[in-house]
Amino acid sequence: MLTAIASNKAGRVRFEGSELSFSWREVFRRSEDLLTAAFFSRLRYLSDASLARVLGLLIGQEAADRLGALDEIEFWPHLVGLEQRSWVEPDVLLHFENATLIVEVKPPFGGDQGLAQWQAEIHAFVAECLGDKRTAPETLHFLALGRNKRSHGEQPTSEFDTKGCFELFVHTREWDPVAMALSEWMDDCPRTDAAVFNDWQTAFELFDLHVEVERNWKELVAWLPRSRLSLSALAAWSLPKSQLSAALTMEPVTNKTPLSWRTLLGFARAHPLELTTWK
Numbered sequence: 469m470l471t472a473i474a475s476n477k478a479g480r481v482r483f484e485g486s487e488l489s490f491s492w493r494e495v496f497r498r499s500e501d502l503l504t505a506a507f508f509s510r511l512r513y514l515s516d517a518s519l520a521r522v523l524g525l526l527i528g529q530e531a532a533d534r535l536g537a538l539d540e541i542e543f544w545p546h547l548v549g550l551e552q553r554s555w556v557e558p559d560v561l562l563h564f565e566n567a568t569l570i571v572e573v574k575p576p577f578g579g580d581q582g583l584a585q586w587q588a589e590i591h592a593f594v595a596e597c598l599g600d601k602r603t604a605p606e607t608l609h610f611l612a613l614g615r616n617k618r619s620h621g622e623q624p625t626s627e628f629d630t631k632g633c634f635e636l637f638v639h640t641r642e643w644d645p646v647a648m649a650l651s652e653w654m655d656d657c658p659r660t661d662a663a664v665f666n667d668w669q670t671a672f673e674l675f676d677l678h679v680e681v682e683r684n685w686k687e688l689v690a691w692l693p694r695s696r697l698s699l700s701a702l703a704a705w706s707l708p709k710s711q712l713s714a715a716l717t718m719e720p721v722t723n724k725t726p727l728s729w730r731t732l733l734g735f736a737r738a739h740p741l742e743l744t745t746w747k
Contacts, residue, residue, distance in 0.1 A: 500575045501544070504559045506671040508541060508571070510664045511562070518653065518661040525649055527569070527609055527639045528622065534607075536565025549595025556592035567607035568593075574615035576643055576675050581612045583627065590628050590636065597633045604633045616640040647677045 511519060523532035542561040550556055560571040570589055574581055590610055597604035608630070623638040630636050650669050654662045 500559070500573050500578065503575050503671060503675060504571075504573045505543065507668060508543070508560050508562070510667060512538065512541060513664050514661050515658055518657050518664075521649075521653060522646075525646060526611055526613070526641050527637070531609065531637060531639075535567050535569070535609075539563045539565060547589065547592035547596055549599050549601065550588060550592035551595075553588065553592070556588045558589045558593075563605075566605075567609055568605040569609045569611060571611045571613055573613050576614060576677055578615065580615045580617055581640070586610060586612060586638070587628060590630070594630055594633050598631060606634055608634045608636050610636070610638045612638075612640045614641075614643050616642065620645075643672070643675075643677055647672045 511522070514522065519538065520529075520532055523535065526532075540563040542563070544557050544559060545561050546555040546557055548555045558570045559573040560569075562569040562571070570593060572581065572585060572589060590608070593602070593608065596602045618640050620640050620642055623640055625636045625638055628636055628638070647669070650665045650672075654665045657665070
């Protein structure tokens with residue numbers, strides 16, 4: 469389904485009795501739940517090493533290493549133990565061998581994270597543990613992912629009352645570092661993990677979370693033999709292939725700042741160039 473949405477092949481969502489319709493691509497972009505599902509449902513398919521990498525980025529490697537094996541993932545659970553609230557619904561509950569992780573997700577654009585919502589979700593979980601509806605873990609991690617007003621990392625827990633049920637850790641993290649890490653993770657992982665990371669990259673691009681990784685010319689030359697990109701059209705240029713190879717491997721002039729890919733893309737947008745041989 470994600471591939472169809474990204475390729476504009478999923479059709480449109482139409483509302484009965486109305487002429488309004490939206491593409492699935494636009495629906496996906498408007499829904500934090502679809503982003504939540506696309507990301508967290510795939511955790512179970514990762515190898516232990518890749519899962520540890522991802523969790524290490526989200527809550528810190530030391531905390532991630534103490535979680536133990538992933539046992540269960542609950543999406544949008546109704547926590548009903550909080551007074552004056554029918555229920556509280558965090559986005560994800562991840563149950564590990566040695567801890568539980570609650571995740572509150574905010575997409576890259578939209579509403580911000582809020583302390584009151586964090587407190588409601590944590591206190592509702594405490595109430596359910598005290599009411600014997602859930603077995604209290606020794607450790608509870610709470611992750612606010614996206615749209616944080618606080619700096620990322622571990623946060624103080626003095627504003628939360630756990631009533632002694634468990635040790636609490638609160639973490640904040642943005643989506644950008646996750647998107648930036650994907651290319652590095654894909655360079656050194658099993659094929660099945662790379663498929664998961666590629667799906668995440670597709671989902672992130674739908675939310676404009678595509679991060680350009682700056683590369684130098686030597687990295688480009690090393691990458692070309694592994695890619696399906698053909699540069700045969702360059703034979704029509706006036707520069708001979710022998711000189712082209714040497715030019716690509718030249719060190720940048722030391723008294724000038726090397727151009728980044730971001731700069732090159734900006735120049736290309738401002739100076740459109742049509743190469744008929746590439747059509």
